[in-house]
Amino acid sequence: MAVFTPIELSDISQWISQDFDIGQAIEIHGIHGGIENSNFFLDTLKDGKKQEYVLTIFERLSAEQLPYYLELMRHLALQGIPVPMPIENHRGEILFTLKGKPAAIVTKLPGLSRMQPEAKHCALVGEMLAKMHLAGKDFSKTQENLRSLGWWQKTIPLVIPHLSTAQKDLITHELAAQEQFFSSSAYDALPQGASHCDLFRDNVLFDPKGTADSSQDQLGGFFDFYFAGTDKWLFDLAVTVNDWCLAENKQDLDPERYEALMKAYQSVRALTKEEQASWPLMLRAAALRFWVSRLWDFYLPRDAQMLTPHDPTHFERILLSRRSL
Template identity: 85%
Template structure:
C-alpha cells in the first residue's frame, strides 16, 4: 500500500457523515508500504464507540474493473471467509468517487502480520486459501488476472534495457517456457476460479490468542486488488513462493511447504494435472513478481510513502524454482 493521492480529515468529514451510516470521521492515516493504490486507516465515532475501516483510492484500476474485486470480497465475506467487507453508502453502493478517482471503504480485519511465519501459520493460510477457492466457485463475475501472461509479454520489453545480459537471457527464456505452458493442454485442464493472486505475508493477519505465535488464529486475507479468475494452482504457487521460503530467502523450506500444502489439500486435494504442473507454476509465480518488481523499480510513479521492492529477490526465487 502507498499514498499517491493525499487525503486529510477535512476532505472526507462531510462525505462520511452525509453519505454513510458509519458515524463521524475522527481520524485518517496514510498506510505505508505497497505500490498500487492510496490506502488509509479511517476511524469513525458512532454512538460514542470507535470503529475502524480502510479507505482505498484506486490509482490504476478503472471504475469498470473494480466491481469484480469489491463484489468478490462481499461474496466471500458473506460465505464466512475472513476478508474485508465493502461498506455500502445510504444508496446501497460500494464504489464511490473521491478526488476524481474511484474509491471504496471496507471493514478493517483484526490482528497483525507474521512476517517470519512458522509452520502453523503456513497451515492456517493453506487451509483458508482452499476454503476461499471453494467459496468462490459460485461467484458469478469473471475477470482475467490483469498481471498474467499478456501483461508479462507487454511489460518485459519495457524493462529489458535496464538488465544485464544474463538477466535478459533468463527473463526471455522463462517467458518462452511459460508461453508454451500457458498454451498447452496441460494448462487448459487445470481447475480455475476466483483467486487472490497476491497472498503475500503482508496481506494476511493473525489474531494472537496466547503468549506466543504458536497459538495464533487466522484474522483474515486482505488486499484483493490483484485478484482475478485464474488457475487455482497459480494462486497456491504465489502464496507458497512467499510463505514457504527457507532461511536463505530463495529456496522452499520443506517443513513450511509440507504444512501449507497438506492443509490446503485436506480441504481441496490437487488433481493429477495440478500435481504434474506444480514445478512450472512455481516458476510462473516467480516470473510474475520479478517482472512487476522490475517495472515498479525502474519505471516508478511519484507517491508519498512509496518504497519499491527489490526486484532481485524474485530473480533469485525464479532461479531456485528452475532447479527443481
C-alpha cells in the same frame, strides 16, 4: 499500499457523515508499504464506540474493473471467509468517487502480519486459501488476472534495457517456457476460479487473542484483493507458497513450512493429477510474475508519498531456485 493521493480528515468528514451509516470520521492516516493504491486507516465514532475501516483510492484500476474485486470480497465475506467487507453508502453503492478517482471503504480485519511465519501459520493460510477457492466457485463475475501472461509479454520489453545479459537471457527464456505452458492442453485442464493472486505475508493477518505467544495465533483474514482475478487455482497456490514457504536463504523452499501449507490446503481441496504434473512450471510462473512487476516498479516508478519499491532481485533468485527443481 502507499499514498499517491493525499487525504485529510477535512476532505472526508462531511462525506462520511452524510453518505454512510458508520458514524463520524475522527481520524485518518496513510498506510505505509506497497505500490499500487492510496490506502488509509479510517477511524469513526458511532454511538460512542470507535470503529475501524480502510479507505482505498484506486490509482491504476478503473471504475469498470473495480466491481469484480469489491463484489468478490462481499461474496466471500458472506460465505464466512475472513476478508474485508465493502461498506455501502445510503444508496447501496460500494464504489465511490473521491478526489476524482474511484474509492472504496472496507472493514478492517483484526490482527497483525507475521513476517517470519512458522509452520502453523503456513497451515492456517493453506487451509483458508483452499476454502476461499471453493467459496468462490459460485461467484458470478469473471475477470482475467490483469498481471498474467499478456501483461508479462507487454512489460518485459520495457524492463529489458535495464537488465544484465544474464538477466535478459533468464527472463526471455522463462517467458518462452511460460508461453508454451499457457498454450498447452495441460494448462487448459487446470481448475480455475476466483483467485487472490497476491497472497503474500503482508496481506494476511493473524489474531494473537491477547497473548504474545505466536503459537496461539488464529487467522484474522486475507485482504488486499486488488490483484485478484479469475485464474488457475494452482497459480494462486504457487504465489502463496513462493512467499510463505521460503527457507532462511530467502530463495529455496523450506521443507517444514512447505509441507505444512500444502498438507493443509489439500486437506480441503486435493490437487488433481494435472495440477500435480504442472506444479513445477506454475511455481516458476508465479516467480516470473513478481520478478517482472518488481522490475517494472523499480525501473519505471511513479511518484508517491510513502512509496516503498521492492527489491526485484528477490524474485530473480526465487525463479532461479524454482528452475532447478
